[in-house]
Amino acid sequence: xxxxxxxVVAFGALVSAQRGAGPPQTPKAAxxxxxxGYWVSIVSEDWRYRMVTPAKGDYQGVPMTPEATKIADAWNxxxxxxxxxxxxxxxxxxxxxxxxxxxxxxxxxxxxxLEADAGTQTRxxxxxxPASKAEPSWQGDSLAxxxxxxxxxxxxxxxxRRGSLKVTTTNLKAGYLRKNGVPYSEDAxxxxxxxxxxxxxxxxLLVVTSVVDDPKYLRQPFMLSTQFKKQADAxxxxxxxxxxSW
Amino acid sequence: xxxxxxxxxxxxxxxxxxxxxxAAPAMAQTELAGSWAARNHEDALERNGGPYAVDYAGLPLxxxxxxxxxxxxxxxxxxxxHQCGGWPPFYLAQGPFGMKIWNETDPVSGTTIAWKIGAWxxxxxxxxxxxxxxxxxxxxxxxxxxxxxxxWQGTTLVAYTTHIKAGSIRRNGAPSSDVATMTTHxxxxxxxxxxxxxxxxxxxxxxPEIISKNFQLDANAVSPxxxxxxxxYEGVGEGKVPHYLPGTxxxxxxxxxxxxxxxxxxxxxxxxxxxxxxxxxxxxFVRPEKCTQNCGAPPPAPPVPPGNQGR
Numbered sequence: 001x002x003x004x005x006x007x008v009v010a011f012g013a014l015v016s017a018q019r020g021a022g023p024p025q026t027p028k029a030a031x032x033x034x035x036x037g038y039w040v041s042i043v044s045e046d047w048r049y050r051m052v053t054p055a056k057g058d059y060q061g062v063p064m065t066p067e068a069t070k071i072a073d074a075w076n077x078x079x080x081x082x083x084x085x086x087x088x089x090x091x092x093x094x095x096x097x098x099x100x101x102x103x104x105x106x107x108x109x110x111x112x113x114l115e116a117d118a119g120t121q122t123r124x125x126x127x128x129x130p131a132s133k134a135e136p137s138w139q140g141d142s143l144a145x146x147x148x149x150x151x152x153x154x155x156x157x158x159x160x161r162r163g164s165l166k167v168t169t170t171n172l173k174a175g176y177l178r179k180n181g182v183p184y185s186e187d188a189x190x191x192x193x194x195x196x197x198x199x200x201x202x203x204x205l206l207v208v209t210s211v212v213d214d215p216k217y218l219r220q221p222f223m224l225s226t227q228f229k230k231q232a233d234a235x236x237x238x239x240x241x242x243x244x245s246w
Numbered sequence: 247x248x249x250x251x252x253x254x255x256x257x258x259x260x261x262x263x264x265x266x267x268x269a270a271p272a273m274a275q276t277e278l279a280g281s282w283a284a285r286n287h288e289d290a291l292e293r294n295g296g297p298y299a300v301d302y303a304g305l306p307l308x309x310x311x312x313x314x315x316x317x318x319x320x321x322x323x324x325x326x327x328h329q330c331g332g333w334p335p336f337y338l339a340q341g342p343f344g345m346k347i348w349n350e351t352d353p354v355s356g357t358t359i360a361w362k363i364g365a366w367x368x369x370x371x372x373x374x375x376x377x378x379x380x381x382x383x384x385x386x387x388x389x390x391x392x393x394x395x396x397x398w399q400g401t402t403l404v405a406y407t408t409h410i411k412a413g414s415i416r417r418n419g420a421p422s423s424d425v426a427t428m429t430t431h432x433x434x435x436x437x438x439x440x441x442x443x444x445x446x447x448x449x450x451x452x453x454p455e456i457i458s459k460n461f462q463l464d465a466n467a468v469s470p471x472x473x474x475x476x477x478x479y480e481g482v483g484e485g486k487v488p489h490y491l492p493g494t495x496x497x498x499x500x501x502x503x504x505x506x507x508x509x510x511x512x513x514x515x516x517x518x519x520x521x522x523x524x525x526x527x528x529x530x531f532v533r534p535e536k537c538t539q540n541c542g543a544p545p546p547a548p549p550v551p552p553g554n555q556g557r
Contacts, residue, residue, distance in 0.1 A: 040520060040521065041520070041521055042456050042519055042520070043304055043518075043519050043520070043521070044304040044305070044455060044456055044457050044519055045288045045289045045304070045457055045458070046288045046289060047303040047304040047511075047518075048303070048501070048505055048507060051303070051304075051511070051518075051523065051524055051527075052505070052506070052507060052511075052524075052527070052531050052533070053531075053533050054505070054533075054537065055505065055506075055533055055534040055535065055536055055537040055538075055541075056535065056536050056537065057536050057537040057541050058505075058537035058541045058542065059541065059542040060290045060291055060540060060541060060542030060543075061286065061287045061288060061289070061290030061291075061542065062287065062542065063287070099520075099521035099524055100521045101521065118521070147435070149400035149401040149402075162399065162400030162401070162402075163400070164433075164435065166435070193433075193435045193438075193440075195402070195433050195440075197402070197404075197431050197433075197442065199429070199444055199454060200429060200444075200446070201454075205442075205444075205456065207431075207433065207440060207442055207458060209433070209435065209438060209440045209460065211438070222287055223285040223287050223438070223460040223462070224287060224288050224460070225288075225440045225442070225458040225459070225460055226458075227442070227456050227457075227458060236521070236522065238521075245533075246528065
């Protein structure tokens with residue numbers, strides 16, 4: 001009996017060891033999903049806050065603090081432009097909601113480069129902590145990690161790997177969640193989950209679930225989910241400068 | 247159901263089986279059971295009070311759908327036969343409420359036979375069959391909640407709903423037909439649950455309508471049923487069917503009046519879903535100086551210090 005138990009444990013360990021053998025993979029080699037390519041926004045939600053510039057004082061849905069409301073009510077796009085702050089509504093907590101296309105590529109084996117044509121913005125999603133802290137910026141510092149889903153027992157041999165990309169962004173320059181001055185502060189933290197799903201037609205969708213935590217300007221975390229459709233090529237890619245008013 | 251194993255060959259089979267069990271991870275499924283609070287930060291007006299009567303922006307409606315939508319009067323919900331009709335299952339992402347999810351299991355094996363999503367007063371409950379049963383014949387009865395099967399793709403539950411009664415794809419009468427289908431992805435990250443709906447309707451949509459909603463796991467229990475719907479007289483006389491004849495919908499320019507949005511945007515169509523549409527309307531959009539309608543509730547007043555209550 002003892003021998004049988006030993007054999008069971010040894011056999012299990014052997015199978016496990018074979019699966020986990022080899023040097024650790026780079027994030028690129030370990031990627032459970034393919035995020036690379038051109039993705040176009042599908043604007044089926046929050047249309048009047050995204051496709052046009054909402055009026056001053058229109059901040060429905062955002063759980064703002066009284067201090068944030070004061071800032072939004074004082075929104076002055078001309079002053080932002082004059083001060084060189086026309087990219088305030090293109091920072092990391094807002095950029096994925098701005099209608100446009102994003103182009104995602106690997107930047108080496110340990111980082112993604114995410115370019116947005118709206119506002120001509122670039123996000124660097126790094127799998128390693130930066131060596132030194134940079135100045136706060138519109139896109140901040142983004143730390144990426146894979147959240148792996150195991151195909152599990154009973155899955156066919158060679159079953160596809162699955163998972164999501166989790167991105168945590170801090171060190172942000174204070175900006176706007178919406179074009180009309182709804183603010184986030186320099187202490188805001190953005191957490192995002194990038195998931196890829198397939199439609200029945202075979203088309204791929206990118207779903208970005210985002211949570212903005214900002215105790216200064218938000219009474220509770222601000223949660224959104226934003227959809228993109230994958231394109232075969234760069235069709236429609238149209239880099240445009242930031243605008244404070246459109 | 248149980249296999250009796252005896253003798254040395256059986257021991258060997260069991261050894262191999264146990265060895266594999268030790269090596270293999272658990273099935274890649276996610277616990278979905280619980281009470282999930284709605285986080286209606288996007289489309290807040292639509293998901294709470296309801297959309298403007300003529301706001302089809304971002305909906306890939308075809309011409310026939312638009313004509314039907316413009317003939318719709320919200321007063322039809324006061325017709326006694328319609329009062330308890332409820333909304334189609336799309337309303338899971340379009341309505342204001344949280345949801346209660348639980349699973350029904352096989353009493354012997356413990357495997358999940360079905361996931362259940364509780365009903366609300368105006369939405370039927372959902373049963374997501376996980377036991378591999380087929381969808382019924384296309385001629386089978388179409389119910390308000392439809393018929394749904396599901397499968398796990400990794401830790402995402404993907405459900406497919408057919409046999410939905412004709413209704414609305416938005417709560418302002420933008421129509422959905424009885425051949426509409428919905429694929430729903432339940433994507434969990436910690437205590438967040440993103441519900442992605444992909445609605446296809448060859449009768450009224452030129453491409454899928456894709457929407458999502460966020461939920462957060464909540465310690466407060468969400469009821470698995472809404473209050474009962476009790477129909478009664480709401481001012482619409484017998485034999486009347488509220489509607490608008492072509493060209494008479496009085497709400498057609500509400501979004502233009504309140505928000506400066508050109509009429510062609512409010513009437514929807516697939517092009518209104520994509521970034522290029524912004525260029526098309528840029529010169530005709532006039533941003534109002536100040537928001538005057540449905541601008542969002544102001545934050546609550548700070549709490550009154552103890553001792554000052556009632557003064």
